Amino acid sequence: MLNENFVIPRSVIWKEDYVSLLNQQKIPQVTEYLELRNIEDVWEAIQSLKVRGAPAIGITAAYGLALAALQDQSKSLQEFHQNLQKSHDYLASSRPTAVNLFWALDRLMKSVSNAQTIDEAKSTILKEAILIEKEDEQVCQLIGEHALSLFKDGDRIMTICNAGSIATAKYGTALAPFYLAKEKNINLSVYACETRPVLQGARLTTWELMQAGVDVTLITDNMAAHTIKSKDITAIIVGADRIAANGDTANKIGTFNLALLAKSFNIPFYVAAPLSTFDPSITDGDQIPIEERNPEEVTQINGIQVAPKDVKVFNPAFDVTPNELIAGIITEKGMITGEYKEEIKKLFSN
Numbered sequence: 276m277l278n279e280n281f282v283i284p285r286s287v288i289w290k291e292d293y294v295s296l297l298n299q300q301k302i303p304q305v306t307e308y309l310e311l312r313n314i315e316d317v318w319e320a321i322q323s324l325k326v327r328g329a330p331a332i333g334i335t336a337a338y339g340l341a342l343a344a345l346q347d348q349s350k351s352l353q354e355f356h357q358n359l360q361k362s363h364d365y366l367a368s369s370r371p372t373a374v375n376l377f378w379a380l381d382r383l384m385k386s387v388s389n390a391q392t393i394d395e396a397k398s399t400i401l402k403e404a405i406l407i408e409k410e411d412e413q414v415c416q417l418i419g420e421h422a423l424s425l426f427k428d429g430d431r432i433m434t435i436c437n438a439g440s441i442a443t444a445k446y447g448t449a450l451a452p453f454y455l456a457k458e459k460n461i462n463l464s465v466y467a468c469e470t471r472p473v474l475q476g477a478r479l480t481t482w483e484l485m486q487a488g489v490d491v492t493l494i495t496d497n498m499a500a501h502t503i504k505s506k507d508i509t510a511i512i513v514g515a516d517r518i519a520a521n522g523d524t525a526n527k528i529g530t531f532n533l534a535l536l537a538k539s540f541n542i543p544f545y546v547a548a549p550l551s552t553f554d555p556s557i558t559d560g561d562q563i564p565i566e567e568r569n570p571e572e573v574t575q576i577n578g579i580q581v582a583p584k585d586v587k588v589f590n591p592a593f594d595v596t597p598n599e600l601i602a603g604i605i606t607e608k609g610m611i612t613g614e615y616k617e618e619i620k621k622l623f624s625n
């Protein structure tokens with residue numbers, strides 16, 4: 276069973292007129308919740324990775340748009356919609372890769388397109404944001420169940436970054452099967468890559484799984500190949516930030532490396548992601564915008580200079596794994612595999 280003292284940490288909590296946010300930049304040293312009281316607070320929290328993880332970014336942005344709507348002082352419905360569009364566009368500028376951000380914002384805009392009054396629009400947009408969070412909880416549970424069916428007692432599974440409870444509304448995506456396995460007394464051993472440069476694996480994944488009593492071992496990213504060989508890793512499972520219509524998948528930088536290693540060692544490489552992480556509007560992974568972040572994330576660790584200040588830095592936050600390296604994409608509707616273009620078309624046809 277899950278450690279009886281374990282409470283799956285929630286990263287985003289709506290509090291009537293503000294958002295209570297777990298500051299993921301301070302974990303594991305400090306567990307602090309911030310009060311986001313306006314759209315600017317929300318934008319900054321997403322951009323600075325105080326909240327990160329594709330689904331959690333979408334949920335937070337949705338509550339940010341709801342905050343802007345509730346605080347709007349427009350005198351006409353037309354002015355309200357104009358201000359809402361500006362707020363939508365502002366929040367959409369916080370980070371470019373995770374499609375959940377845009378999916379959530381667009382869903383809220385659509386929810387109020389037929390509102391007859393400003394009050395109706397305000398009430399509707401908040402309800403839709405709350406619904407997105409509730410749906411994500413159910414989606415992660417389903418993804419966990421489908422993913423767990425791929426593993427057996429004693430398996431040793433590698434992951435990268437953090438696609439856990441704090442990156443979603445609950446359970447997470449790639450980490451969901453580990454929580455469910457623990458609840459069912461199925462022993463899975465997790466090998467978590469530290470995930471340079473922001474260290475989501477070292478700081479967040481180990482922190483979450485240890486609290487749940489899940490067996491987790493931390494490795495540095497460059498230990499992956501040797502670990503797969505010497506620890507006889509049986510599978511790799513990762514999250515996603517955007518999946519193209521052909522199954523090419525963007526995820527944290529270093530994910531593509533693991534997919535190549537999985538092929539080389541002939542072990543399955545799985546992606547776990549909700550339908551809200553798919554972007555059927557783009558044909559392949561080359562069209563996924565890859566965020567490049569502040570060079571200081573690479574040249575400093577916790578504010579300590581580890582490289583020359585003026586060194587040239589390339590700091591892409593994501594990479595794209597081509598669909599042919601992916602054994603299966605696990606969604607709330609089950610796992611798709613092989614003919615991804617056709618399978619994804621079916622997923623979004625009904």
Ligand SMILES: CSC[C@H]1O[C@H](OP(=O)(O)O)[C@H](O)[C@@H]1O
Pocket residue numbers: 327328329330435436437438439442443447448449475513514515516526527528592
């Ligand atoms: C379910 S989280 C998905 C995804 O988001 C993370 O990126 P970031 O930490 O920069 O927000 C990572 O790629 C996770 O796999």
